[in-house]
Amino acid sequence: MTYTTMEFWRQAVVPCLLALGILGGTEAKVHAAPTPHADALVISEKEEIETGKRIAAEASYMYGSVLPDDNPLSVRVRRIGMALAKLSNRRHIPYTYQVLDNNTVPNAFSIGGGPVFITKKLVSMTSNDAELAYVLGHETGHIDRKHMVTDMEKQRRAVTFARSLGQAFGRGGNILGGISYIAFSFWSLGYSRNQETEADLVGVRLMSKLGYDPHAALNMLDKFDKIYPNSAGGYLSTHPAAKDREARIEQLISDEKLMDVAEDHGGPRFWTDGVHVNSYLPRALAIKASQHLKSLAHNLGRVTLPQ
Numbered sequence: 157m158t159y160t161t162m163e164f165w166r167q168a169v170v171p172c173l174l175a176l177g178i179l180g181g182t183e184a185k186v187h188a189a190p191t192p193h194a195d196a197l198v199i200s201e202k203e204e205i206e207t208g209k210r211i212a213a214e215a216s217y218m219y220g221s222v223l224p225d226d227n228p229l230s231v232r233v234r235r236i237g238m239a240l241a242k243l244s245n246r247r248h249i250p251y252t253y254q255v256l257d258n259n260t261v262p263n264a265f266s267i268g269g270g271p272v273f274i275t276k277k278l279v280s281m282t283s284n285d286a287e288l289a290y291v292l293g294h295e296t297g298h299i300d301r302k303h304m305v306t307d308m309e310k311q312r313r314a315v316t317f318a319r320s321l322g323q324a325f326g327r328g329g330n331i332l333g334g335i336s337y338i339a340f341s342f343w344s345l346g347y348s349r350n351q352e353t354e355a356d357l358v359g360v361r362l363m364s365k366l367g368y369d370p371h372a373a374l375n376m377l378d379k380f381d382k383i384y385p386n387s388a389g390g391y392l393s394t395h396p397a398a399k400d401r402e403a404r405i406e407q408l409i410s411d412e413k414l415m416d417v418a419e420d421h422g423g424p425r426f427w428t429d430g431v432h433v434n435s436y437l438p439r440a441l442a443i444k445a446s447q448h449l450k451s452l453a454h455n456l457g458r459v460t461l462p463q
Contacts, residue, residue: 199308205250207308208269212252215273219256219263222273229255229279236285237272237292240362244300251299253292255279262383266295268304281379286363286372286425293359300358303351353404360405364414367423373405 199207216222223230237253244251251270262281264274272295282288298304347355356373364370381398409415418424 199305199312201249204302204305204308205269208267208271208304211267212271212273215254215256215271219261219273219275220258221256223255223257223276227255229276232285233274233279233288233292236289236366237296239366240289240293240296240359243362243365244296246300246302249299251296264291264295266298266304268299268302268308270299272296272299282376284372286368287376287379289363289366289368290359290373290376293362294355295359296362297355297358298347298351301351301354303347303355306351307347353401356401356405357408360408360414361412361417364417364423365421367418367421367425369418369424370405370409370414371424374402377402377405 225231225234233255234253238251241247241249241251241253249270251272253272253274256273256275258275259277259280261275262278264272264278266272272292274291274295278291279288282291360370360373363373377398415424
């Protein structure tokens with residue numbers, strides 16, 4: 157999550173959650189209240205969707221307006237995104253995939269309840285549909301695994317506990333509001349690295365089931381790593397290191413034979429502008445081929461290949 161995204165969560169998301177009662181209000185009464193039943197701490201699917209709608213309405217606040225539905229980029233993103241959504245375990249969720257008119261920040265993010273956003277800048281970084289499918293699949297994975305819901309429930313429990321303490325010690329609502337805001341700030345830094353890893357694996361599985369070459373995910377991670385080599389900012393700021401992500405994805409491709417899965421679904425392909433193109437060369441084979449060609453060129457003494 158980028159710094160800009162954190163500002164988005166702080167300025168747009170917090171007020172929405174306050175309105176829904178997910179965060180404690182600042183006007184809490186001092187008198188004691190009964191301990192809520194466990195069910196009251198659970199975020200219902202209806203709440204998740206309603207919260208998502210409210211937050212999505214604020215997306216343009218930080219990133220720029222949403223491109224029209226008939227814009228070619230919107231059509232492309234929606235086509236790939238909805239195909240991924242149909243394979244989700246939560247396919248009944250009202251997924252939406254929209255492009256934000258921002259050519260500066262390469263970012264994508266999902267919101268509980270279905271909304272997925274990607275900036276024009278990040279779309280432009282993708283060389284083909286398979287790379288875009290990886291990014292959208294990753295964000296779909298967050299919704300599929302209810303990551304935002306899990307974090308919201310943790311926050312609700314923390315706020316409930318803070319309210320109980322405040323009332324027990326006769327403190328006013330302003331203290332509660334401060335506690336809940338601080339707690340929420342930790343969450344608003346982004347999903348945990350375990351959640352990011354899980355979203356990666358879900359996304360790669362989904363794209364493979366659409367016939368896309370899963371190696372496109374590795375190619376996209378290489379691009380991220382070149383822009384943010386230390387993962388200290390931008391799209392990778394809350395994600396595991398690119399090399400760690402690549403290793404896990406390569407292991408997943410091997411363990412679950414995802415190239416075979418892609419072949420079973422018309423691939424492997426990465427498609428570009430609707431034209432079927434040959435698959436990515438598996439990374440290990442590509443490295444060996446490159447080394448062989450360099451050795452051959454050296455022995456012949458006729459060709460110099462770039463290092």
